[in-house]
Amino acid sequence: MNRLTDDSSAFTHRSRNPNSRFAASIGLGALLAAALVASLACARTEPVQPADLVLMNGAVYTMDPVHPWVEAVAVAADKIVYAGTTKGAGRFQGTATKTVDLNGKMVLPAFQDSHIHLIEGGVEASLCNLAGLDTPEAVFAAIKDYAARNPGDAWITGGRWELPVFPRANPVKQDLDRIVPDRPACLFAADGHSAWVNTRALKLAGITPRTPDPPGGRIERDPKTGEPSGTLRESASELVAEHIPEPGAAEVLKGLRTGLEMVRRLGITSIIEANAREKLLDAYAALDRSGEMKLRVLASLHVDTDRGLTEVARLEKLRSTYRGAHLSSTTVKIFADGVIESHTAALLEPYLDRPKDRGLPLLEPEAFNRLATALDAAGFQIHIHAIGDRAVRMSLDALEAAEKANGAKDLRHHIAHLELIDPSDIPRFKALGVAANFQPLWAYPDPYITKLTQPILGPARSRWLYPIGSVLRTGAVVAGGSDWPVSSANPLEAIQVAVTRRGPEEPAGQAWIPEEAAGLAAMIAAYTTNGAYLSHEEGDRGSIAPGKTADLVVLDRNLFRIPPSEIHKARVLLTLFEGREVWRDPGF
Numbered sequence: 001m002n003r004l005t006d007d008s009s010a011f012t013h014r015s016r017n018p019n020s021r022f023a024a025s026i027g028l029g030a031l032l033a034a035a036l037v038a039s040l041a042c043a044r045t046e047p048v049q050p051a052d053l054v055l056m057n058g059a060v061y062t063m064d065p066v067h068p069w070v071e072a073v074a075v076a077a078d079k080i081v082y083a084g085t086t087k088g089a090g091r092f093q094g095t096a097t098k099t100v101d102l103n104g105k106m107v108l109p110a111f112q113d114s115h116i117h118l119i120e121g122g123v124e125a126s127l128c129n130l131a132g133l134d135t136p137e138a139v140f141a142a143i144k145d146y147a148a149r150n151p152g153d154a155w156i157t158g159g160r161w162e163l164p165v166f167p168r169a170n171p172v173k174q175d176l177d178r179i180v181p182d183r184p185a186c187l188f189a190a191d192g193h194s195a196w197v198n199t200r201a202l203k204l205a206g207i208t209p210r211t212p213d214p215p216g217g218r219i220e221r222d223p224k225t226g227e228p229s230g231t232l233r234e235s236a237s238e239l240v241a242e243h244i245p246e247p248g249a250a251e252v253l254k255g256l257r258t259g260l261e262m263v264r265r266l267g268i269t270s271i272i273e274a275n276a277r278e279k280l281l282d283a284y285a286a287l288d289r290s291g292e293m294k295l296r297v298l299a300s301l302h303v304d305t306d307r308g309l310t311e312v313a314r315l316e317k318l319r320s321t322y323r324g325a326h327l328s329s330t331t332v333k334i335f336a337d338g339v340i341e342s343h344t345a346a347l348l349e350p351y352l353d354r355p356k357d358r359g360l361p362l363l364e365p366e367a368f369n370r371l372a373t374a375l376d377a378a379g380f381q382i383h384i385h386a387i388g389d390r391a392v393r394m395s396l397d398a399l400e401a402a403e404k405a406n407g408a409k410d411l412r413h414h415i416a417h418l419e420l421i422d423p424s425d426i427p428r429f430k431a432l433g434v435a436a437n438f439q440p441l442w443a444y445p446d447p448y449i450t451k452l453t454q455p456i457l458g459p460a461r462s463r464w465l466y467p468i469g470s471v472l473r474t475g476a477v478v479a480g481g482s483d484w485p486v487s488s489a490n491p492l493e494a495i496q497v498a499v500t501r502r503g504p505e506e507p508a509g510q511a512w513i514p515e516e517a518a519g520l521a522a523m524i525a526a527y528t529t530n531g532a533y534l535s536h537e538e539g540d541r542g543s544i545a546p547g548k549t550a551d552l553v554v555l556d557r558n559l560f561r562i563p564p565s566e567i568h569k570a571r572v573l574l575t576l577f578e579g580r581e582v583w584r585d586p587g588f
């Protein structure tokens with residue numbers, strides 16, 4: 001889909017051959033024609049304002065379908081003033097211009113991450129971190145070590161334990177009691193949808209065998225005794241989490257700074273914050289006001305779906321409060337379901353191992369339709385978490401109901417995650433103008449898929465896991481995000497996996513469900529132009545053309561000239577945000 005129609009003219013007007021205009025004028029007479037030639041010649045040599053920076057001799061991939069490749073880019077202040085040949089860029093070199101010979105290195109529009117929990121990830125970085133540990137013993141040792149190093153902490157919290165490490169993704173309290181006997185512990189799973197707690201935490205929360213499962217949650221129990229076994233799913237985690245002292249404003253700010261430091265190294269200059277509550281919004285607003293936030297943030301305001309339509313007025317107030325130079329809050333976030341691994345994703349047909357269980361939708365369809373219609377009427381862009389095929393269908397139904405009631409409004413609603421889509425729903429994205437916001441780094445058969453997902457879905461449904469290729473073929477807009485800290489925020493790893501459908505570290509080989517592999521160009525678009533489109537900023541960024549904001553990255557290699565299995569090895573050498581260097585590799 002060409003999202004650049006408006007801007008490609010801005011791109012081409014500098015490089016268009018003036019002879020066509022001349023030819024049209026020749027009938028006006030020799031005098032007039034001569035005058036025109038003179039004026040064109042004059043226009044051609046007219047001195048231009050020197051640029052601050054000229055990148056030359058590069059492989060510049062512009063994302064403009066008319067001129068996808070150029071050699072050079074010139075930047076003045078915060079704007080791109082030229083994109084074309086190296087020779088043509090010479091015109092922009094003044095005495096103070098900094099010139100970089102790229103020697104074939106690649107330039108791309110800087111990346112957008114369209115689903116990231118930037119502050120939570122940053123805050124978590126200083127808590128107990130179990131990410132990537134692949135045996136129970138390694139997890140136990142890391143918790144023990146953290147507890148010993150932090151004797152003053154009232155709680156042991158943090159987590160990101162990988163679900164496949166424990167049988168049925170179900171760690172037990174006895175193991176945690178052994179390691180942390182002296183204080184409450186609550187460690188969240190890598191996907192954030194489960195919490196592993198010890199006996200002290202259960203006691204503190206008053207959870208006993210008689211405690212019923214809360215709405216939208218499940219207390220895992222010993223099948224014989226009914227005793228809570230130590231894993232809490234979805235809203236049941238809240239029963240314990242609400243007792244954990246919240247991070248203070250200073251810790252939240254520190255978390256945001258940690259997040260900002262990470263993304264600029266990855267070439268990311270824009271994000272959609274996936275789930276923002278007021279405390280996070282305060283932090284974004286503070287660093288935006290101080291000029292420290294060299295990142296464009298579109299915050300998805302957390303919707304408390306239990307409060308129904310009364311939420312709309314509250315969200316409208318937040319939207320007008322939290323906006324600034326690089327911050328807007330015109331999006332809202334709704335959770336439609338949980339995740340497949342813990343049987344909380346809402347499925348059309350039951351889980352194979354639980355014949356009566358079709359998962360846990362977090363809204364009734366009627367309420368969902370009403371809420372989406374009201375939010376759409378209020379002009380909000382709706383960003384939905386949907387994992388199971390029933391949740392995806394309910395989400396599309398709700399967005400369709402909104403369009404029927406309010407008419408098409410170009411709000412660019414999007415559904416994130418999309419782990420399982422029923423094939424009959426795939427054409428509906430394009431038809432309804434709903435964008436697919438995938439987390440492509442999840443689209444390969446890791447143990448989450450092989451141990452915890454395929455066995456409970458069966459082969460027929462598993463064919464439709466992360467159907468990125470099918471959605472692309474319908475012409476729907478596909479954007480990409482990391483869901484960091486759930487998984488790595490490096491867009492290059494995600495782009496590679498979407499293309500190869502293999503693990504980022506795996507060598508070349510057979511793709512998993514090869515029909516669903518994506519092309520490299522489509523995936524670069526997902527992290528550039530289509531991200532800008534989701535943020536309603538495609539006129540200003542997401543591609544490289546004169547007049548656009550100079551958000552650029554330089555990579556150490558041309559992604560189109562290397563085997564796809566090596567894309568994740570590419571390094572970001574330079575990140576420009578509004579023309580300013582926010583990251584430079586020390587070796588560049």
Ligand SMILES: [Zn+2]
Nearest residue numbers: 115117274483
């Ligand atoms: Zn998320």
